[in-house]
Amino acid sequence: GAVVSQHPSRVICKSGTSVKIECRSLDFQATTMFWYRQFPKQSLMLMATSNEGSKATYEQGVEKDKFLINHASLTLSTLTVTSAHPEDSSFYICSAKAGRSYEQYFGPGTRLTVT
C-alpha cells in the first residue's frame, strides 16, 4: 500500500523559533498533499491543501505567513511553523493523494511542543 512518512515525529522548540516538518510519499507520486492540525481529543482540522508546483490553498483562519507550505516535488511537501508560540503546540498530520484517486494516505504525524 501507499506509504507516507513525516519527519520529525516529535519536536520541542522554544517560543519564537521556526520549525520545519517534512511529509514524503515514499512509493507514489502525490499530486495533492493536505496538512491537518489536531488538538487533544479533537478531530482533524484541515489547514491547507497544496498541489505540486503551485501555491497552497489555506483554510479560513489559517495564517499563510505563519504556516509556510512548500510542495516542490511530487514526493515532498514541507510545513514551516514560523515564530512558534505555545498555542501552536499540536499534532500536525499530513496526507497525500495521487491524481484522481479518492483515497488519501496519512503520515504518522508530528507532535510539536513549543515551550
Next chain:
Amino acid sequence: GQNIDQPTEMTATEGAIVQINCTYQTSGFNGLFWYQQHAGEAPTFLSYNVLDGLEEKGRFSSFLSRSKGYSYLLLKELQMKDSASYLCAVRDNYGQNFVFGPGTRLSVLP
C-alpha cells in the same frame, strides 16, 4: 457551510455489535470516508461510500444514504483493540477537500 455530526463517545462490550452514526450537511458531496484513529497516531482508512447502500469489509460495514445526509459504521464482534476514535469525513464536489467530523471515541469493555 459544512457540518458533520457524530456522537462524542460510545461504550460497548467485547463481542458485541456497535453502530456509529454520522450526519452531514455539506455544500457538495463526492464520497464519505470512515477512519480509525488510535490515540497519538494518524488515522487509518476503513471504508469509502459514494453510492447509497451498504459496503461490507470483514467485521466492518459502512452504510450511506445521500438523500438523508446520513452514514453509519457498523462494527461486529468487537475486540478490545477496536477501542479508538472513529472519524467520519466527507469529500466535497471538487474532490479536493475533506471535511472531518468531530470523531466518536469508542471504548470496548471486557
